[in-house]
Amino acid sequence: MTRCSSGAVLLLGLLTAGCARQHFFQPDARIPDAAAQAAVGPDSARVTAGRHYRRGWSGRLWFGQHYRTTWAQPVTLPVLDLRRAAPGGLQPGKMGGGFQTTSMTLNGPNGRTYALRSLDKDPYKTLSKFLRHTFALNVVRDATSAGTPYGAFVVPPLAQAAGVLHTRPRPYYIRADETGLGKASERFRGKVVLLEEKYESKENLTLEFGPDAQDLMESDDALEQIYRDGRHRFDQPAFLRARLLDLWLGDWDRHEGQWDWVAVEQNQRTLYRPIPVDRDQVFFRFDDGLISWLVSKAVRKFRTFGPAYQSIGGYTRNARFIDSRALNEMTRQQYAATAAVLQQALTDEVIEQAARRLPPEVYRLEGPRLVAALQARRAALPQAAAEFYRRHAEEVVVPGTDEAERFVVERQSDTLTVVSVFSRDKAATLLYRRGFRPAETKLVLLHGLGGKDEFVLSGQVRRSPRIDIYGGPGEDTVADSSRVAGPRRMTRFYDTKRNNQVEPAPELKIKTESGVATHAFDRDGSGR
Structure with a gap:
């Protein structure tokens, strides 16, 4: 038996031995410290994104340290007030269909819509019915700690500097007695969530992206238009810029479902400009435990963010389809030139300001390390872009x-x-x-x-x-x-x-x- 097949058998045995842990998630993100809660006032709360990810030394040895300290770190977040979270207030809309996050749409005035979703995930529905009741559920639930809960809030100023369209997520805590979300209230109570505008209304679309912006589409709708009519095109230089930003951030989960497209009328043609969404996997940290290291060798896309680019093939695996469609015009010279532009735009000052968007307590834990890694990856971005091009070419x-x-x-x-x-x-x-x-x-x-x-x-x-x-x-x-x-x-x-x-x-x-x-x-x- 080969080393790889032996490792696969060992991993399968570990995943199916034992039962799923009951009551895995923290019952309420709010920490049970009355003095700490009183100190921040009624409009804020001291919370943890996921103190259930704490592990003893043996758990960290097997599964890795990941971002467990960050998930368990108490931070101060505003309490979601639907009357004040957006101009004109928000009303509950339809529930989302995500398999892992709890999500829903909130409706504002003038047709504006907002996405509300939990920072924490539950991959229960992604497993087969057999595995849902085994130790495998514990493992995949625990793997959420490989992503940092606050990474999405760091991205907007970096994307802005890079010239990449972006959303503006904000973190909130939802009270344990919240009733304003309608039938979904019970599912959100006690959770740390992300709120961001979806730019679906015509009014807000033009305010955000200019008077030429005509529509906002998901990838399947944009692709349908592009293959129907030659006057519809991807804005490939903009997509290349966005994809090199993804590489720099270590964001490996960029499949076609992770993009929205702004349709812009230009010279009697329609260009589709990309908006990356769902920045759940930036700064991923995975291969620091025995089991997670073994999984990272078997599943190439689980690459750890650090000063060096571990695997361009792994970082880009999930995006192979959309990359092949939206980058097929781009040349080696354009990859190199775009990397050079990003190097100039993503200055030390921009990086530091973005890292400071982490909660202060989390910045003290992770900020300097994050800044140093981004600076090192910026220096190596031309080499990463060259390898990215080589694979696509x-x-x-x-x-x-x-x-x-x-x-x-x-x-x-x-x-x-x-x-x-x-x-x-x-x-x-x-x-x-x-x-x-x-x-x-x-x-x-x-x-x-x-x-x-x-x-x-x-x-x-x-x-x-x-x-x-x-x-x-x-x-x-x-x-x-x-x-x-x-x-x-x-x-x-x-x-x-x-x-x-x-x-x-x-x-x-x-x-x-x-x-x-x-x-x-x-x-x-x-x-x-």
Whole structure:
């Protein structure tokens, strides 16, 4: 048995041995100290985000120290008063559907909405029914302590300096006798929560993001528009800036569900600018216990935040789908230039001011260490960006839309292949262009999607990335006059056997079939 499989068997045995702990969570975040509570007045409370994460020396040895001290540290937070938390007051809305956090929407005047959610998590519903009653539930619940409860409040000034759109979360304590949240009141009582505006109303959208802002969308809605119409595009430079900020913060949970998009009208096109949401995993600290270290070796995405970037592949694993769609235009030079801009923008002063947004008691515990780590990671950001680019450049997806497009592949030299995409209307608008180098890129996948698409390839070279063409359900045309030295064909066409015009060519390998499986394209991430 290999070392990895032995470790997996040991881990499985540890997770399934024993029963789930009853009454895991603290009953009330408010600490039972009457003198301390009286000292802060009626509008505030002395609370702990999660004193149930405290462990003795053996627990820390096995599961890690994580941020247990921070979770158990008493801090002073304002008590949520729905009449004063936002201009005009707040009213209860619908409950959220999150599997781990307790969340709901609060409604303000003029259509404004706010998200209210607990800082603590309960992953009970994410486990199978069998594991919910085993020691595994204790382990995954305890792993919440690997994230810092107050990290999300540090991010806004850093994002502001980086030029990344952001929300403005604020922490509160909800009284144990709260009734103003309607039927949800009982679920929130005694919890430490985060409150942030959602920018869904038209009035607030334009006030926050400017008069050109038209709408706020989730990723699946933005992707639907982008693949329907070539006039809709991701703001890829803005997304790259946001993703390098994610790397710097060690925020590994950036899948497509963790983004909102502001639709902005610009030059008769609609650009979708990213807003990162749910900053629950910034500054993650995980591999400091025997079991958590073993898990971190098996699950690459659980990377610990520190002065060095542990694994670019691990940090970016959850975001592979959205990265492949929203960064496919960006070049190595743009990655390097964006990293350099962020280095200049994220000054020592900005970092220190952001760290001071931690509660004072928590800053004394974690502030200097956090500041030093951010400074060290800033210095190494160009190298991290270069590795991030290298991984993205190996295989690049270039989708069209449901309209007709013309894909042009020019194998210009042994070191450069240029891919361009044009609309097939009278305007012949350039929709996409990027040069690929075979030293960086092994495969470019062209997806025609709908419409009558045309694929034209030219050039005679010795080296080139392989081009895989997926025509889609329309009647497509392929003309390949290119040649790449060597016996291996470097152009492949995948489609149905009928309703296409494909000219046989020495470089082209035709791989058609009777079914429509070749038409499948994951448009929203559901096919991962």
